[in-house]
Amino acid sequence: MIITNLPIWIVDVAGSAAMIVLSLMCLRLALKLKRLDQSNVIWTYLAWVCYALCLFAFSRSAGHILKHVLVMTGRVNIWEAVRPLSGSINTLSFMVVSSVTLFFHRTWIIYRDIQNDKLALQSLSDELLFLNRHLERLVAERSKEVAVSERKYRRIFEVSKDMILVMGKDGIILELNPEGYAMLGLKRADSLNGKRFKDFFSDEKDWGRIEKMMERNGFVTNVEIELKRSDGARMGSLVSGSLDANQPGQEETIHFLVKDIEQRRMMEKQMAQADKLASIGQLSAGIAHEINNPLGVILGYSQLLLRNEKTETDRYNDLKTIEKHVKNCKSIVEDLLNFARSSKPEIKTTMINEAAEDVLNFILHHSKLDRIDIIRNYDERVPPMLLDEKKIRQVLINLLMNAGHAVGKKGSIKLSTEYVKQDNKVAITVADTGYGIEKKNLTRIFDPFFTTKPTGEGTGLGLSVSYGIVKSHGGEILVESEPGNGTIFTVLLPVVSPETGK
Amino acid sequence: MIQLTVMKQIICKSIRFLPVFLSVLFFSEKAMATQAHGGIEGVVAHQMAHIVFVGAMALLVYWLRQHGLVVNPGWRRIQYAAVFFLLWNINAFIVHFLEEQVDILDMAQIEFWQLRLQAQPGFEWSAWLYYIVKLDHLLCVPAMICLYSGLKRLLEAPASESRPGKMEGS
Numbered sequence: 016m017i018i019t020n021l022p023i024w025i026v027d028v029a030g031s032a033a034m035i036v037l038s039l040m041c042l043r044l045a046l047k048l049k050r051l052d053q054s055n056v057i058w059t060y061l062a063w064v065c066y067a068l069c070l071f072a073f074s075r076s077a078g079h080i081l082k083h084v085l086v087m088t089g090r091v092n093i094w095e096a097v098r099p100l101s102g103s104i105n106t107l108s109f110m111v112v113s114s115v116t117l118f119f120h121r122t123w124i125i126y127r128d129i130q131n132d133k134l135a136l137q138s139l140s141d142e143l144l145f146l147n148r149h150l151e152r153l154v155a156e157r158s159k160e161v162a163v164s165e166r167k168y169r170r171i172f173e174v175s176k177d178m179i180l181v182m183g184k185d186g187i188i189l190e191l192n193p194e195g196y197a198m199l200g201l202k203r204a205d206s207l208n209g210k211r212f213k214d215f216f217s218d219e220k221d222w223g224r225i226e227k228m229m230e231r232n233g234f235v236t237n238v239e240i241e242l243k244r245s246d247g248a249r250m251g252s253l254v255s256g257s258l259d260a261n262q263p264g265q266e267e268t269i270h271f272l273v274k275d276i277e278q279r280r281m282m283e284k285q286m287a288q289a290d291k292l293a294s295i296g297q298l299s300a301g302i303a304h305e306i307n308n309p310l311g312v313i314l315g316y317s318q319l320l321l322r323n324e325k326t327e328t329d330r331y332n333d334l335k336t337i338e339k340h341v342k343n344c345k346s347i348v349e350d351l352l353n354f355a356r357s358s359k360p361e362i363k364t365t366m367i368n369e370a371a372e373d374v375l376n377f378i379l380h381h382s383k384l385d386r387i388d389i390i391r392n393y394d395e396r397v398p399p400m401l402l403d404e405k406k407i408r409q410v411l412i413n414l415l416m417n418a419g420h421a422v423g424k425k426g427s428i429k430l431s432t433e434y435v436k437q438d439n440k441v442a443i444t445v446a447d448t449g450y451g452i453e454k455k456n457l458t459r460i461f462d463p464f465f466t467t468k469p470t471g472e473g474t475g476l477g478l479s480v481s482y483g484i485v486k487s488h489g490g491e492i493l494v495e496s497e498p499g500n501g502t503i504f505t506v507l508l509p510v511v512s513p514e515t516g517k
Numbered sequence: 518m519i520q521l522t523v524m525k526q527i528i529c530k531s532i533r534f535l536p537v538f539l540s541v542l543f544f545s546e547k548a549m550a551t552q553a554h555g556g557i558e559g560v561v562a563h564q565m566a567h568i569v570f571v572g573a574m575a576l577l578v579y580w581l582r583q584h585g586l587v588v589n590p591g592w593r594r595i596q597y598a599a600v601f602f603l604l605w606n607i608n609a610f611i612v613h614f615l616e617e618q619v620d621i622l623d624m625a626q627i628e629f630w631q632l633r634l635q636a637q638p639g640f641e642w643s644a645w646l647y648y649i650v651k652l653d654h655l656l657c658v659p660a661m662i663c664l665y666s667g668l669k670r671l672l673e674a675p676a677s678e679s680r681p682g683k684m685e686g687s
Binding site: 016017018019020021022023024026027029030031033034037038040041044045047048051061065068072086087099102103105106107109110112113114116117119120123 | 559562563566567569570572573574576577580584626627629630631632633634635644648651652653654655657658661662664665668669671672
């Protein structure tokens with residue numbers, strides 16, 4: 016077919032011219048971009064792409080235009096000579112454009128890394144600049160925060176009601192809070208120099224146990240031990256501690272927190288004692304009731320028989336013996352009932368000081384206490400109280416008789432009363448300088464029929480009965496004793512006012 | 518900056534050898550010690566250059582998309598330029614291919630404004646195809662326009678839009 020060449024010719028010539036113009040315009044823009052930011056490698060890359068495209072556009076378009084001009088002017092032979100060169104340059108220009116384009120990925124990664132590093136440097140620079148400008152203020156603020164924090168923790172250390180102790184790995188006490196000084200019986204003026212924590216343990220095995228746990232776990236929790244104060248007194252304690260090994264540049268230390276559980280232990284003992292006595296009381300009351308009736312019958316019949324019997328006969332004497340022993344039995348049963356608090360107290364207004372003085376005079380009159388110093392110390396503030404006076408007197412008789420027995424031939428007995436206003440209680444104290452009570456017996460002294468006296472000298476019901484009476488009045492009976500240093504019995508009675516009944 | 522300086526140094530050194538290269542190119546004579554490169558070799562080399570050009574443009578499009586650059590208008594237009602160049606190369610490849618198929622298609626300029634395209638029976642379509650693909654500037658000129666437009670946008674747009682900022686992509 017024969018077709019017009021004009022569209023191809025126009026598009027070729029105009030397109031070639033346009034390619035040259037456009038490639039130059041692109042190069043101009045790329046160079047502008049580059050000038051805008053000389054260090055930007057991407058703009059440089061685009062400039063190189065445009066250079067390559069210029070080469071491509073010139074080589075190709077100039078060739079095309081030249082071809083048309085030479086063909087139009089009838090110089091085809093010249094074009095045939097130039098054609099291989101033009102085509103080769105054109106091929107080379109493709110390769111150049113392709114090659115430059117292939118660098119895009121690597122260039123972009125380099126640019127990205129440079130840009131990220133630049134941003135990181137800028138951020139760091141800003142931060143440094145900020146720190147530099149505000150260093151003084153920041154240091155002051157930080158110092159203040161540290162001081163406040165230090166003060167706070169120092170206060171916790173100072174005012175803690177538990178012992179806080181810092182110990183080195185060699186066992187030497189490094190720091191001790193005020194409560195620690197008090198618990199260990201040390202004075203603040205005492206130097207801790209060289210003192211070891213383990214020296215305050217009553218039992219070395221306890222320390223060994225803690226050491227092993229610390230080595231194994233790095234901490235101990237709530238280990239019950241007995242501490243030995245500097246004055247020799249023992250104190251039940253609960254120890255927790257942990258190894259502090261994460262202080263850079265500092266030696267390892269062990270921090271201990273020690274709780275005084277002596278009070279708790281004592282309360283537990285007292286509660287156990289009270290439970291035990293309550294159980295014994297119930298048992299005693301049951302037995303006493305059962306025995307009391309037959310004893311009454313025996314006593315009644317023996318007295319009936321005595322009425323018709325002539326005196327001085329053997330039968331009369333036998334019946335008298337029966338009567339005497341039955342009365343003894345009834346007295347014991349009555350004591351047991353008193354201990355069990357089963358008999359109702361006869362309440363009336365009582366002046367404790369007067370009652371105490373009467374009892375003391377009665378004892379002095381009937382017992383051999385001539386060589387014993389009797390010290391009276393009555394508190395005048397003790398108010399009149401609603402009590403079963405007869406039974407309270409019995410308590411005082413029991414305590415004073417026991418004191419007299421404990422003192423023996425020489426010593427002193429102190430009878431004192433005190434009104435404890437804050438608790439609204441009256442404390443009656445009987446203190447002696449006798450041989451005291453052994454520790455093992457302390458928990459048993461209120462048990463019925465427990466006595467250290469020789470057989471036949473005591474029934475072992477005195478303190479049991481006293482305990483029952485005091486408890487029936489809502490009070491407490493406390494004992495402190497050390498063998499060789501005497502005993503102190505304290506009866507605490509709540510004040511019940513005769514006017515208000517409260 | 519260091520890399521640019523190195524590249525400049527390499528180019529300057531290469532320019533020194535340009536006269537030697539041109540002398541060899543224009544004034545060389547037949548030497549039995551070397552292989553001759555006449556005939557179809559030039560066309561094959563040219564066609565291969567077009568294929569490489571196609572690959573380069575395809576890779577450029579892929580990288581622009583991979584790095585997420587096409588979200589801003591400047592780079593998106595450069596991507597369009599690459600697509601036009603890619604199509605132009607395919608077009609040019611077809612032109613050169615058809616020009617070599619003398620057994621199928623005979624072409625000759627009979628008058629200055631007239632062209633005779635003689636296709637073998639069954640290959641008439643090749644004549645029309647040749648006529649259309651000869652209008653190849655309809656692809657490469659738009660490619661240059663897109664490139665120009667893209668660069669213009671990069672130059673004029675605010676820094677946050679067109680200038681590559683913090684790179685988070687791969």
